[in-house]
Amino acid sequence: MDSGESAPGETSRPLLHDLGERLSGLITALYPDERRRPGYARLARMIRETTGGTISATYLWELATGRKRNVTLEQLGVLAAFFGVPLEYFINDEVSRRVNAQLALAVALRDAKVRSLALRAEGLSPASLDALLTIVNEARRVENLDRVGEEAHDTGEQPDRPEAQRS
Amino acid sequence: MDSGESAPGETSRPLLHDLGERLSGLITALYPDERRRPGYARLARMIRETTGGTISATYLWELATGRKRNVTLEQLGVLAAFFGVPLEYFINDEVSRRVNAQLALAVALRDAKVRSLALRAEGLSPASLDALLTIVNEARRVENLDRVGEEAHDTGEQPDRPEAQRS
């Protein structure tokens, strides 16, 4: 809204924003279960392995807690690549809102390939995505899979790994 | 096509891009006449006066010539505010393309208020904007104004000053 048609006389500077909240929000969105959620150190290692770029665990914490905020483009790009969101997610409210809806669906599917496919659903309304989410949940229930929000009593493999697809 | 939906299995990193070209492109787009185009020093002063944020002339040159490329969000925000483009302009190819079309129309009008109004035309197709540009050029010709691309043989005043429309 601030970038679109805004009310005239808007003098307040919304400016650069709760990057910390957005980052920690991404983490909790990808790992809803606190027990299984990796810490900053583990996250940092996963980021290096999947994207090639490096972000220290300390810096991740500093960003998530709002201690540092003036990130460079490079680091922001690494974060975006890892979480599978467009770079604008961190700087554009509208994009972040739209992606958040997709994220709910994506994390429900719990599969990298399907998730990247879901992210291609650019343009679908949040309502449609919400409906899709319900359908998927029901389908999983029919197939005797565990519901979203609880973890799979899986065979030991790790399906929950965000994969960097196109930026 | 590198920015659109890419072929599956794309492992190459499109990466962070010709920021320099984009910046200098913005400058030449806003000041088509080389004679009247301000230098980096003057630009830096105008930026400070209009947006409040500070960017040194040296750094502007370093960015435009590609010597430095890893900008922080803060500086990028100042640049975006001054040139009246959304922040994503510098990082998203599709946005930059769309804005560039609007910019052609905006610079044709040569008026800050009208330009900011033109920038609100989000969603219009480049073809429509191109048609609008033709219309405006014709209208100006009827009103005996100078054509776009040539400078006004004006009274000495300087109408060409980008203004942060959301100030």
Add this chain to the structure above:
DNA sequence: GGGCTCCGTCCACTCCAGCGGACACGGCAG
């Protein structure tokens, strides 16, 4: 000629983004 203003380019410096390495705490196996 000498003075002024603007330009692009460069170098030396400041300061903070970003990182490595510690700390105290808690869980778990030997």
Add this chain to the structure above:
DNA sequence: CTGCCGTGTCCGCTGGAGTGGACGGAGCCC
């Protein structure tokens, strides 16, 4: 109990983002 691993939190350092102030050169006026 004592290690061992993982967590969140902190401090101190390095490197580069970002700046200030110079330099030579080109136009313009006296």
